[in-house]
Amino acid sequence: MIGIFKLHYKKLIYQSFLLLLLMIIALSALSEPLQDEQTYKLPVIIITPDWHDIDLQRASSTVNMLSGEQLDTAGINNTRNLQYKVPGFLFKSSSGVGESFLRGIGGTSTGSGDSGVSSFMDGIYLTSAVQSFQDFYDIDRVEIIKGPHGVHLGRNVLGGAVSIITHDPVPYYEAYGDVLYGTSNQQQFRGALNLPVFDSGMSFRLAGTMLGRDGYSRNIFRHEDLDDQDYYAWRGKLRYTASTDLDIIFSMEQTKQNDTSGLAKQPDPDVGVNGGILLGGVVPDDPRKVTHNVDQNQAIKTEIYSARVTLDTDSFKIKSTSAYWETDLDLAYELDGTNIDFSSNFPASNSTSFSQEFRFESFQNQPLTWSTGVYFLHEDSEQHQDVHLPLINFQNIPDSTTRNSSYAVFGELAYQFTDQWQGRFGLRYNYEEKELDLQQSIIDPYGIQGIPGTHTVTHKAKENWEAVTPELGLSFTPDANVFYYAKASRGFKAGGYNIFAIQPSFDPEHLWAYELGIKKTLSDHKIRINAALFYYDYTDMQLLTLSPDAPVGTMPIVTNAASATIQGLDLQIWYWPMKNLELTAGATFLDARFDEFNSIDPNNPDENPDHSGEPLPQAPETSLILGVEYQFSFLRHGDLSFSIDYKYQSSIYYNPYHDRAVRQDSYGLINTSLSYYNHKDNWSTELYANNITDELYAQNIIRIDPVVGTARNWAAPRTFGFRLGYRW
8 A cells, every 4th residue: 555655745735734724714713712611522423334323433434424404504405516525526417317436436338337336225226327316305314435345235336335315204293394596596395294193103204306497508599598407306205113123114206307407518619529510510608608409308207116124033133125116218419519410319218127135134232243135136228329410311329128137145244352353254246147139220321331321230148247245344443532444345346238339248347445544533522533545456447448459430349448546545524623613624635547558549549549557537636625614593592504615626537548628627616505593483594605606617528529529518607595494
């Protein structure tokens, strides 16, 4: 791990100095000398990455947890916005799909491969990239778990996970509702109703949200808004607690989206080759204006049904999680991004999945504890694309059907050697099977790609992969205020197929991860510092590439093209100098580079194909988040709370070729909120402002010459919102 200390010292020192300076300023402005009676201890943070409650300060991994209240206060209403509160987390989104990245790992390949960063909803693994984007409502908490996990999350995880935990029914009456009005005519209603069913041991909870917003962008060619939002979702849960030993929860959830969110990409007329621009297409200077000729839209529908059963016996616990879900997607979107009808795409997909997990766990108050389980997942999906080049009557229409199955057996032993030392050993066996049935039709009347006419090719294939992924950990707790841990774990991401082009299967990715961490409480429990050094050996990376000896005109394919080393430091600090003042700081310092990567950049074929030593995409060297929250009594029966956050992210590349055309420069964001809660009458108000300085930055940049050229999906501009809520 010596290489960790080869990080950029000047930037690290500068960011650390900035962090310290802001904390000193905040202390000077807001705090007062502490008296003995003012001593305030930081609250215990409970998380559930091990499927049972655990104190965050005793978890042998790096976990960022945000409660539902913290999400509301920060104006974070979806998974994309988590990156503004979690250092080292990046969410790339466009055209109806999202990709999460943690410590430089994540995303999905152009194929049937899995995501490098997994998404979970109430312990259920979500298979689709569409499902990785979630709007938040009736949320208990969100846990961002960094690093590979093969035992604790049910499904095998390569680089980390985003785990969303919603509120379960409770045995008493509860209800709340709130309305929001914000920038661009944003309107939202959220609410939940919890009802106990007499003395039956049953309770029911119904929650929902409706969200509408005009577009952040304007299509001046078709005289319509883009980047608007039209979304609604509801969730119903029925809980039956037969006794203190048996708990059953049934859940149903449905979401619908029908809008143009993420479709207002703007081409760059100065970089790359864009066919629409070459033919006279117009690109406005205003980044919030476009000239798309296609009538764009995205329609996304998801349904999830699940059952969770927990049974406590005299000697161990049994947990069962069953889930079925279905996702439908229909898209119509512009490719060249101009008023010339040069290129467009009309994709659609449907997927249905079923998963089952059984887990057996010993009780935790013993020197030797154990857990074991089995996991099964099956997914059937259909994908369709229809790429149009109308001026030459060209169409590329791949239609594919995939069937994916995953089987796993896992277990872990933990032994408390002494009051201070504990060891863990976990092991997982993975078996993955994937099947593809692909038909690709090329309508090419002018022979752009060869012989004129319509050509149809088919490809049927079936492949399977196996992997054993161990986890080893050792922790040391010399006293109640400090926790040291060392961990080694192996991550695995299954192989797959390119569902849009005919090619052989690609193999799995593998990751060996090593982490050393300390979690310490200081100064009479007013300060917490969590720090972790990590080192990743990342091999067999799945990338869309061209080999150096590929003939001119060859289309990129998905191959295991690269290996990389990722190393860095994760840091979290909480400081509560007085009861009503909280200062927080989080940082990820990252050095993520290719060890081996030899591939032609399709957009720059004359450049050196050897990219060894260059940075990984979506891997910022520095990610820094600072926060101040001040709360005080106001108007006798209420609390007034003010918070302000600063997020800094250094530059990143959005593809693996170190192409400056897809480089997003470093930027900083300031978000703030002011909220009031009346304890007597149970009503609340909140005013928030995000991206106060109206920073212009991209949430995705793509380059595909000459069909798209270089195009940017701009993130949201400065936004304001006012929320009014009431709780019964």
